[in-house]
Amino acid sequence: RRPQRDAPGKIAVVGGGIGGTAAAYFLRQKFGRSVRLEVLEKAAVGGRLATLEMEGAGYEAGGSVLHPLNLHMKHFVKELGLSVAPAHGSLVGIYNGEEFVFEESSWYIVNLLKLLWRYGLNPLRMYMWVEDILDKFMRIYRYQTHDYAFSSNERLLHALGGSDFTQMLNQTIDEAMQKAGFSHKFINEVVCPAMRVNYGQGISINSFVGAVSLAGVESGLWSVKGGNKLVCTGLIYASKAEVIPGTVLSIEPKVRPRPSGDPVKLYQVTYNTTSGLTGDTYDIVVIAAPLSRKMANITFKNFDPPVPDFPNPYHQTVTTLVHGRLNSSFFGYRDPSAFHFGAIFTTENPKLFINSLGVVSPVEDVGSEGQLPLQSAIWKVFSKEVLTKEQLNLLFSSYDSVKVKKWLAYPHYSPPEKCPPVILHDKIYYLNGIERAASAVEMSVIAAKNAALLAYHRWYGNTDMIDQEDLHEKLKTEL
Ligand SMILES: Cc1cc2nc3c(=O)[nH]c(=O)nc-3n(C[C@H](O)[C@H](O)[C@H](O)COP(=O)(O)OP(=O)(O)OC[C@H]3O[C@@H](n4cnc5c(N)ncnc54)[C@H](O)[C@@H]3O)c2cc1C
Numbered sequence: 001r002r003p004q005r006d007a008p009g010k011i012a013v014v015g016g017g018i019g020g021t022a023a024a025y026f027l028r029q030k031f032g033r034s035v036r037l038e039v040l041e042k043a044a045v046g047g048r049l050a051t052l053e054m055e056g057a058g059y060e061a062g063g064s065v066l067h068p069l070n071l072h073m074k075h076f077v078k079e080l081g082l083s084v085a086p087a088h089g090s091l092v093g094i095y096n097g098e099e100f101v102f103e104e105s106s107w108y109i110v111n112l113l114k115l116l117w118r119y120g121l122n123p124l125r126m127y128m129w130v131e132d133i134l135d136k137f138m139r140i141y142r143y144q145t146h147d148y149a150f151s152s153n154e155r156l157l158h159a160l161g162g163s164d165f166t167q168m169l170n171q172t173i174d175e176a177m178q179k180a181g182f183s184h185k186f187i188n189e190v191v192c193p194a195m196r197v198n199y200g201q202g203i204s205i206n207s208f209v210g211a212v213s214l215a216g217v218e219s220g221l222w223s224v225k226g227g228n229k230l231v232c233t234g235l236i237y238a239s240k241a242e243v244i245p246g247t248v249l250s251i252e253p254k255v256r257p258r259p260s261g262d263p264v265k266l267y268q269v270t271y272n273t274t275s276g277l278t279g280d281t282y283d284i285v286v287i288a289a290p291l292s293r294k295m296a297n298i299t300f301k302n303f304d305p306p307v308p309d310f311p312n313p314y315h316q317t318v319t320t321l322v323h324g325r326l327n328s329s330f331f332g333y334r335d336p337s338a339f340h341f342g343a344i345f346t347t348e349n350p351k352l353f354i355n356s357l358g359v360v361s362p363v364e365d366v367g368s369e370g371q372l373p374l375q376s377a378i379w380k381v382f383s384k385e386v387l388t389k390e391q392l393n394l395l396f397s398s399y400d401s402v403k404v405k406k407w408l409a410y411p412h413y414s415p416p417e418k419c420p421p422v423i424l425h426d427k428i429y430y431l432n433g434i435e436r437a438a439s440a441v442e443m444s445v446i447a448a449k450n451a452a453l454l455a456y457h458r459w460y461g462n463t464d465m466i467d468q469e470d471l472h473e474k475l476k477t478e479l
């Protein structure tokens, strides 16, 4: 479609994580070569995609695994000439604080029989339940390939799975799975550990993020060779955006006269750099960082009506990398040689001070099978609080190095949830509201593409490309 007006002159993207860098990429794709794109980043490009160095090698410390059906991320890896590394599989044990309630065997048939014996058909039914949700979720790729955009996160979810999807934000994964007939034992012993390993929270999280979390323990997971953050630096390069190191402090609407005399509406973005306070004006602003006082902490000055606050508490998760030997007796194994788990998930137990732990491989070498857990290995521990020396001494019989990264990792989920708006003002778009539905790398990319399409259609007045009803039916007949 031929644009009826000039392209915007300058666009600011606040935040250089996967959401911000993907937004820069899609904005370039839509608005073309002439627009100046600036990505304002207060820390490191990559954001929650980051590695920690240990003994000369890098390990994923934040977002680490991607699903085989995360098609945007797959596309980026291909387009940017990066390589996929399959996540290595290790034997999983589910620990309840007293004993292992499930111990994975290296024999497929043994696992099948154990699962059937303990949980009946629940595991198979869960797989089908998640597949049904994923099937609907995949519709987003078709909509976005055809350039359709949504003005709110709720409308986007509704277009994928109707009111079943939007309702998922109003109930816990516990309620949803109980309603669907899953047993308490299965929910507590299998579903809950998956929520704890992925989101550091139990079965009271909303059922949409719960389903995403269950997808996050399926087989076929992968990561990016060299580190997932390479996608972010690659997207910056591909989008020809300029990264400005600085902390955005405030955004304010301004009206300036054009050379012709007509007024033009712009946004004044003020940011702090190492050389002091500075700023610039932009036609469009895309915010790609969680907006709350403890996170992006941006003041919206002189907006009428005011841009509201979004009370959106984020959950603290601590990643601890430990090079050492696990103390198998802590987990009730007197004979260390019988201990064969490379990943330990946990059920809800107030006595437990960890959510999970697992052997990890360096980002350069992710495809290789993990070391035998008995030998000294690099373990990644997820916990709510920073582990004390005493706790480390309980978990490990010996260790020589420890690295810690404290995150405000993802929303603290507490349904019913309401996602913050995508449109904060005429030409200010916000990506991270989608995290209230589910926080995951691919979710940020989907939100980034949606914001870029929305910004483009609203700039050129293509109202027929926004919030179309029955897209699934309409696109069935369109090739
Ligand atoms: C420990 C952990 C494990 C995870 N594991 C997975 C996983 O395995 N798979 C998965 O899919 N997801 C995972 N996630 C979630 C995933 O990492 C995030 O959902 C995703 O990376 C969010 O990307 P984003 O760009 O939206 O936000 P961010 O990555 O947080 O990017 C926001 C950026 O904005 C910058 N910024 C903030 N405020 C300002 C400001 N005022 N001015 C300028 N810059 C600012 C920040 O420095 C940051 O770089 C995990 C998250 C954590 C913490």
Ligand SMILES: CC(C)=CCC/C(C)=C/CC/C(C)=C/CSC[C@H](N)C(=O)O
Pocket (backbone or CB within 6 Å): 062, 063, 064, 065, 066, 067, 070, 137, 197, 198, 199, 212, 213, 215, 216, 358, 410, 439, 440, 442, 443
């Ligand atoms: C968005 C869709 C459809 C799928 C994403 C599934 C996925 C990969 C979910 C994981 C989300 C998450 C926050 C994981 C955190 S921990 C990851 C891993 N277990 C680790 O040990 O680092």
